Amino acid sequence: EMQLVESGGGLVKPGGSLRLSCAASGFTFSSYNMNWVRQAPGKGLEWVSFISGPSTSIHYADSVRGRFTISRDNAKDSLYLQMNSLTAEDTAVYYCARGGTGDFWGQGTLVTVSS
Amino acid sequence: DIQMTQSPPSLSASVGDTVTITCRASQGISNYLAWFQQKPGKAPKSLIYAASSLQSGVPSKFSGSGSGTDFTLTISSLQPEDFAIYYCYQYNNYPRTFGPGTTVDIK
Numbered sequence: 001e002m003q004l005v006e007s008g009g010g011l012v013k014p015g016g017s018l019r020l021s022c023a024a025s026g027f028t029f030s031s032y033n034m035n036w037v038r039q040a041p042g043k044g045l046e047w048v049s050f051i052s053g054p055s056t057s058i059h060y061a062d063s064v065r066g067r068f069t070i071s072r073d074n075a076k077d078s079l080y081l082q083m084n085s086l087t088a089e090d091t092a093v094y095y096c097a098r099g100g101t102g103d104f105w106g107q108g109t110l111v112t113v114s115s
Numbered sequence: 116d117i118q119m120t121q122s123p124p125s126l127s128a129s130v131g132d133t134v135t136i137t138c139r140a141s142q143g144i145s146n147y148l149a150w151f152q153q154k155p156g157k158a159p160k161s162l163i164y165a166a167s168s169l170q171s172g173v174p175s176k177f178s179g180s181g182s183g184t185d186f187t188l189t190i191s192s193l194q195p196e197d198f199a200i201y202y203c204y205q206y207n208n209y210p211r212t213f214g215p216g217t218t219v220d221i222k
Contacts, residue, residue, distance in 0.1 A: 035211070037159075045151070045159065045202055047211035059209040062116075100206050101149045101164035108158055 002026035002104055004096050009109030016086050016113070022079040022096030022106055030054075030074035032099050036081050038092035039108075048094070049081065063089075086113045117141050117205050119214035127222040132193045136217045138186040138203035147207035150179055150188045153216075154199045162201075163188065190219070 008020040022034070036048040049070040050059045058070055069082040079096050093108040118141040128134050138148065146166035151159040161170045163179040166186055176191045190197055198221050203214040 044216045045153075045204075045213040047204075047213065050209070050211070061210045095158055097159075101161065102151070102159070102204065102206075103161045103164065103170060105158040105160070 004098065004104060004106035006094060006096055006106045006109035009094065009111045011112045011114065012086055013115050014087055014113055017082070017084045018086065018111060020081040020083065020094055020109060020111070022081075024077045024079070024098075027098075029072075029077040033057075034072065034079045034099075035097045035102060036070060036079075037095045037097050037102070037105075038090075038111075039095070040089075040092040043092075046092075051079070083111070086111075088113050116210055117144060117208050117212050119203055119205055119212050121201075121203060121214035121217050123217060124215070125218040125220065127220055128193050129222045130193055130195060133189065133191045134193060134219060136188045136190075136201055136203075136219075138181075138188070138214050140184045140186075140205055143183045144205045144207035146182050147205060148179075148181065148186050149204045149206065150177075151202045151204060152197075152199045153202065159202065193219070195221070 003025045005023045012018050033052045035050050051070045067085045071080045091113045093110050095108045096106045098104040120139045122137045148166045150163040153159040162173050162177050167179045178189045200216045200218050202216050
């Protein structure tokens with residue numbers, strides 16, 4: 001059974017950092033591009049970042065570029081999002097989504113930025 | 116950046132109805148358009164990719180069409196489990212962008 005399980009969310013103060021993880025199972029993780037997508041409370045979906053299977057191509061939304069870093073470890077079937085200089089506007093549920101079309105998503109992890 | 120718009124923002128329908136949601140891109144995206152369904156408290160679920168291709172396991176009551184800038188999602192014979200928010204998503208250019216969503220609720 002395919003699974004994507006996000007973890008690492010929580011409460012962090014403005015200016016703080018957090019590292020999200022997404023553990024994949026049930027498919028050949030290294031063969032798939034991956035994305036992070038977030039959803040602020042009561043709002044729509046916002047694409048955050050993309051990484052190709054071999055990590056040779058990486059893209060970011062303007063709202064996070066320079067503060068967030070996407071990475072992956074194909075040996076561990078894991079995707080990561082290092083988030084620095086967090087602000088209240090980064091408060092959201094963060095989802096990892098498989099492939100260019102987002103054909104499969106994790107359940108999400110909540111990040112709350114508040115003092 | 117490519118802006119995605121959806122209409123209507125919300126609609127009310129009855130069980131058994133057929134509804135159509137429209138998505139428009141601010142510039143041509145060929146057929147690099149996907150549709151997602153999201154229910155309260157749940158992760159989005161992929162319904163359609165490449166504008167008209169049904170994801171595996173998605174019932175044929177969902178259908179998509181369009182190319183370039185104008186796209187539609189049609190849901191036939193609405194059932195209680197279909198009441199949700201529907202998002203379009205372009206994956207032709209970076210940054211990827213979602214439409215604002217269309218809420219389909221029960222009349």
